[in-house]
Every structure is written in C-alpha cells, then in structure tokens.
Amino acid sequence: MIIKVLGPGCTNCKNLERVTREAVDALGLTATIEKVEDYPTIVGYGVMSTPALVLDETVVLSGRVPRPAELRELLSGHASALPS
Amino acid sequence: MTIVERMPTSTRRHWLTLSGAAAVWVAAYWVNGWLWDRFLYDRLGMNPTDRLTETLHFFLYDTIKIGLMLVGIIFIVTVLRSYMSIERTRALLGGKREGLGNVMAAGFGVITPFCSCSAVPAFIGFVAAGVPIGVTLSFLIASPLVNEIAVGLLFTMFGWQIAAIYIAAGLTVAIVAGWVLGRLGVQRWVEPFVFETKLGGQIIDSTTGLTFDQRIQMGIEEVATILRKIWPYLLVGIGLGAAIHGWAPADFFTRYAGPGNAFGVVVAVVIGIPLYSNAAGVMPLVQALHDKGLPMGTMLAFMMSVVALSLPEMILLRRVLKPQLLAAFVAVVGTGIVAVGYLFNLILA
Secondary structure, three states, X not given: OEEEEEOOOOHHHHHHHHHHHHHHHHHOOOOEEEXXXXXXXXXXXXXXXXXEEEEOOEEEEEOOOOOHHHHHHHHHHXXXXXXX | OOHHHHOOHHHHHHHHHHHHHHHHHXXXXXXXXXXXXXXXXXXXXXXXXXXXXXXXXXXXXXXXXXXXXXXXXXXXXHHHHOOOXXXXXXXXXXXXXXXXXXXXXXXXXXXXXXXXXXXXXHHHHHHHOOOOHHHHXXXXXXXXXXXXXXXXXXXXXXXXXXXXXXXXXXXXXXXXXXXXXXXXXXXXHEOHHHHHOOOOOOOOOXXXXXXXXXXXXXXXXXXXXXXXXXXXXXXXXHHHHHHHHHHOOOOHHHXXXXXXXXXXXXXXXXXHOOOOOOHHHHHHHHHHHHHOOOOHHHHHHHXXXXXXXXXXXXXXXXXXXXXXXXXXXXHHHHHHHHXXXXXXXXXXX
C-alpha cells in the first residue's frame, strides 16, 4: 500500500503523519508512507482542506485528523479490498 | 415511547453528557461571578479600591471568564461549522460574478470551517473552479476577520450591539475590499502556478458523512488545540489588561488617542499589523484600554487589524500573491479598517 499524507507542514499535518505511522505499525501492514508538502501536487489530488490522506492514489479523508480507531478502520478496510 | 426512549443508547448517553457539560459550564460561570469578591475582599480582607487588589481581581476573574467563554464559543461554533465545508463553498461560488459573488463569499468566509494552512490550496481550488480573484479574496478576508472568538468575547464584554456592529463592519470590509481588488484587474499579480495547476482527482467533501459523535469530537479537539496554542498570549493579554486596569490613570487614552486625535485610528491599525496574536489574547487588553478612555471605533479597528492583517498570514499569502498584490491587499483592507474605525468613533461618540 502506498500511503501519502498531504499537508504543507502545519501541526495537524504532522499529527496525521504520526498517527498514520502508528496505525500502520499497530496493524502490521506493509506500506510506504510519504509526506507531500508541494502545493501543486496536493491540489492535483483535488484536496483543498489539509491535512489529507491518500491510500494508493485514492483520497480517503481531508480536513481533519481522525481518531486512531477510525484510522485503523480506514487502513484495514482499504487493505482488505486490495486484490491479493 | 418518548423521543428520548426512542434514541439509541449511545446517542442518549451523548446528549446526557452534553447536557451535563453545559450545566457544569453554567455553574462555573456563575460561581466565577462572585467567588473572587468573596475570596479577595472577605476572606483575605483586601481593600477593593487598592491598586494591587484591583489588578489581582481583574486577572483572576477575567482568566476564568474568558477561558469559559472560549471553551463555549469554540465548541459550539466548530460543531455548527462542521455542517459546512470549503468544497461546498467552492461549488456554490464557482462562476458567480463579482458583486453578488463578493457578498456570498464574505458570508461563506464566516461560516465555513477554514484553517489558514489551507489558504493556498483553497485559493488555487477556487480559481480553478472559476471563482473570480476578487471574490476569492473576499472569502479569505472575511474568514479570519469575522473571527468567532473575537465576536464572542466582544459580546461578553460590550454587549450584543457591539458584537453585531463588528460582524457587519467585518463583512462590509471583506466585501468592499475584495470587490475593489477584483476591479484592479489583479490577475497579472497572482503567481502563475495558481492558474496552471489543475485541480485533479475527485473532490471529496471533507465534512460529509460525519456522525454527530464525530462532530462533537471535532468540537472538543478544536477547543483543546486552540487553547493549547493561545494560552500564553491569553495570560499576557490578561496580565497587561490587569496592569492597565490597576495602574493607568482613568483618562489616559482620552488624552492621547481620544476621538479628537485624527491619527489615533491609523496608529492603532498600524500597530495591529505586526502583532501576531489570536483575537483572544488581544481582547482582555482591549477591555482595559477601553475602560481607560480608548474610543470604541479605534478599538474595533485595532482588533480587526490584529486578526485580518497578521504577518504569518501575509507570509502564507505571499505564496500565491505577488508582492504588488500583497501590498494592494494590505493597503485596501487596511484602509477599510481605518474607515470603520473613524466611522464608529463618530457614531458612537
């Protein structure tokens, strides 16, 4: 899974990156986590409210930092939907 | 079955918790009203007219009162705002002409949840949707200017009329300034990449499908985030306000910056620009200043300048606006704010 955290570097964006890493570790997923801070790229995803979370090129949430439980649900839901 | 019995247990529990929290809030607010009089004057036997006592009383009473007000306002406004989103604003503003567009944009600026870190993507997104630059600017001006914290605190300290005046004046400045900047034909002063960036992918609405619980959660988190960010400014503001309250002579400002002084408003606005402070930090200071004779119009102008023309925001906007447009922005908005100041000094004198 390729995970991208979109955000220009404000506190919320850093928080999202941190909780995403924690969730990935907790779930034991194989995933790369990339922080995207470049505005044109962020807007290229159709995102206007940062921070945003992109899983395998699909934007799954934007504008807030979800609670750990919700984040784990999002990640595992996406992981199980992937073709194996 | 009553409505309450028909609610699922978790929703019922949440409403009970909310009502409980509201009751605690009201109780705390009421206790704060008389606690410090009893404690300082009766218990510790301090003299109410003593400078030190006055300062201490102001500090204790105001810290709790403002703290409670902030918690209440931020929570309620955040939950209400979660029903609106910037994506929906963009859809509603897309293709609207100037004039009406400026009015709508200013209104949306007030009710849409908007973090200033999203200013750049939002700007690009609006432009890509066909929102005129001037209309986009009306949105970007109104959002920090009609700050719910400022409005709530103004309401607490000076009553609903002053709060309503602030909102009306703020909206007017946003509408007019945005319109004027739009008329200046500022396309050439926007960084090119704004027009070149394609808003790709699927626009996902950041707030659809949020459950009520999630909205409450957002409210709580926003309160914690904001308080954590501003408490030092708040204490400094209250401390300065307390010192002024206790020590400055009662007519200090009437002598130097009163309604008669032509430059008072301009000076106030200029001082406000480099002051990086949340509205909450400035408010207690503002109340003390007003008590010492600073005219209301000058004060409103100062507050607007602090929240709307902040250095960090300018730095952020520099990413999308070339220096000429940024300068025009500061000039037009600044002039609008100064006009507001003079107008209300006249009306309210």
